Amino acid sequence: MDKVLIIGGSGGIGAALARRLHARGTPMHLMARDAERLQAIAAEVGASQTAGDARDEAALAAAITAASSDGRLGGLAYCVGSIVLKSIKTATASDYREAFELNVIPAALAIRQAAPALAQARGSIVLFSTVAVSQGFTNHAVIGAAKGAIEGLGLSVAADLAPQVRVNCIAPSLTRTPLAEALTRSEQMATAIARLHPIDRLGEPEDIAALADFLLSADSSWITGQVLRVDGGRSTLRPRG
Numbered sequence: 183m184d185k186v187l188i189i190g191g192s193g194g195i196g197a198a199l200a201r202r203l204h205a206r207g208t209p210m211h212l213m214a215r216d217a218e219r220l221q222a223i224a225a226e227v228g229a230s231q232t233a234g235d236a237r238d239e240a241a242l243a244a245a246i247t248a249a250s251s252d253g254r255l256g257g258l259a260y261c262v263g264s265i266v267l268k269s270i271k272t273a274t275a276s277d278y279r280e281a282f283e284l285n286v287i288p289a290a291l292a293i294r295q296a297a298p299a300l301a302q303a304r305g306s307i308v309l310f311s312t313v314a315v316s317q318g319f320t321n322h323a324v325i326g327a328a329k330g331a332i333e334g335l336g337l338s339v340a341a342d343l344a345p346q347v348r349v350n351c352i353a354p355s356l357t358r359t360p361l362a363e364a365l366t367r368s369e370q371m372a373t374a375i376a377r378l379h380p381i382d383r384l385g386e387p388e389d390i391a392a393l394a395d396f397l398l399s400a401d402s403s404w405i406t407g408q409v410l411r412v413d414g415g416r417s418t419l420r421p422r423g
Contacts, residue, residue, distance in 0.1 A: 184256030184303040185209045186398055187249035189236055189292060191229075192219040194359030195310070196261035198391035200227045203398070208256070211249035213241070236262045236288035243295060250299035257398040258296050259308045260289040265361055266324040273324045281328035286335060293339055293349075301346040306402070308394045309336045311353040313413040329353075333409050340407035348406035350397045355413035357385035379414030380421050 186203055190196040192214035203210055204227035214220040217233040224231040232248055234241025249255055264284050266277055289309060300307065311329040314322040333351050340349035356375055358366050366372045366384060376383045390412050396402050397410075411417050 183207065183209060184254045184305065185211055185249050186257035186259065187211045187213070187245065187255060187292075187296065188259045188261060189213045189242075189245065189288070190261035190263070191259075192216050192223050194261070194361055195354075195357065195387045195390045195394070196259070197223050198387035199259060199261065199394050200229065202388075202391050202395040204228065206395075206399075208398075211245065213245040236260075236292070237283055239291060242288055242292055246292060246295045246299075250296065253299055254303040255296055255299035255305050256303045257306045257308070258292060258300060259394055259398065260292060261310060262288065263310055263361060264325065264328075265365070266328075267321045268324050269321050270323045277324045278327060281324050282331065285325075285328040286331045289332065290335055290339075293335075297343060297347065301343065304346055305348075306398045307336075307339070307343075307347060307349040308397050309333075309349070309351045310390075311336075311351050311409060313353050313355040313411060313417050315353060316411075316417050336409070337407055344406060348397075348402070350402075350405060350407070351409045352390060352393055352397070353409055353411045353413065353417070354385050354390045355379060355416045357387060357390060359387055379416045380419040381414035383414065385412065385414065 188196050191200050191212035210229040212224050212229045213232045215235040232245035309332050311333050314326050315330045336349050336351040393412050
């Protein structure tokens with residue numbers, strides 16, 4: 183079985199995905215910048231690992247080379263992200279630059295380098311967006327722009343790499359991850375946000391990882407170029423008027 187590379191695989195959705203892949207016997211290579219957490223999850227799931235920041239092109243290249251040492255790569259999941267809550271009135275050029283440098287550019291570079299090995303294995307790529315791209319929430323100018331770029335990247339790359347490589351994007355709503363802790367640590371705030379969803383709870387990493395696992399598997403072999411929403415119905419339903 184070909185390896186799957188998870189970039190951002192030490193916490194939140196990336197770690198949940200690693201555990202799911204491990205449960206079905208998929209070999210993995212994990213990359214993350216928190217070496218201690220990376221080592222712990224890699225040991226748990228029996229994965230090889232590269233400690234490094236996805237924005238470091240040398241570290242990114244090393245992870246891809248290690249994951250595809252036999253010239254094949256079964257899947258690539260780019261789970262790195264950020265939550266920058268600023269309006270157009272307060273966001274700076276640095277805010278936008280940093281969001282793109284973390285969310286978009288390493289994903290594109292990783293795909294470019296991994297594409298030959300993915301094509302050899304007829305592999306799958308999974309990227310991550312946010313429900314805010316389609317809904318236009320206040321104070322989401324920075325992250326909405328960056329994740330909107332991720333959706334555009336995913337669609338373009340899906341066309342470029344078809345039919346050998348499938349590319350899909352997952353757009354979650356607010357999920358209880360370390361990244362979102364500033365929004366979820368207050369139960370009052372978490373409850374208020376949960377009530378905005380027709381299925382009135384926040385997402386859990388496992389909710390998102392379940393779809394990513396499916397998209398990386400052969401069970402989704404006729405699915406590509408899609409933005410799939412795991413958002414408790416928030417993007418499409420308004421049952422409370």
